[in-house]
Amino acid sequence: MKMAFLDQDFLLETPIAQQLFHKYAQKMPIIDFHCHLNPEEIYENRNFKNITRIWLNEGTYGDHYKWRLMRANGVDEDLITGDGDDYDKFVAWAKTIEKSVGNPLYEWTHLELRRFFGIDDLLTEKSAPKI
Structure with a gap:
């Protein structure tokens, strides 16, 4: 059976995996x-x-994996770790993530949108204003 991208059983390929996650692991606190x-x-x-x-930066904290991908896509540093406008960042x-299908950041981005914000849309330049 083929699963939809990022459905509730994303990466849970067997009934046992689904049961263990939904019955136990899903309710546990995140330890990161x-x-x-x-x-x-x-x-x-x-x-x-x-x-x-x-996602990108608050003071000196931020996701260096996202920064690296943005730099690789030619994004100006002002929109990565600089003083650029938050919306523009x-x-x-x-724009960066929509070109990054196959990169784990693509899946992580959409998992976070779904789990923490209830957003099922794919993040693209076009969907960014709505999201």
Whole structure:
């Protein structure tokens, strides 16, 4: 049986995997030893101004994997770690990720959109304003 991209059983290929995840693992807290957020802000349950601040950068924290992919796609540094406008940075990420099918960041981006924001749309330059 073929599964839809990023459905509720994404990467869960057997009934046992689905049962273990949905019955047990899904409800457990996330333990992430390689996070790109400030650990203190996670502990304090900080709310961020927007998704750009979480995904790309907030001060000195940010996702260096996303930065590297954006640089490889020719994005100006002002829109990566610089002082560029948050919305413009988000659109730059959308333009980058839509060209990155096959890269784990493509799947991670869409998993985060779905799990944390309830957004099933693919992130593209065209869908960025809606998202």
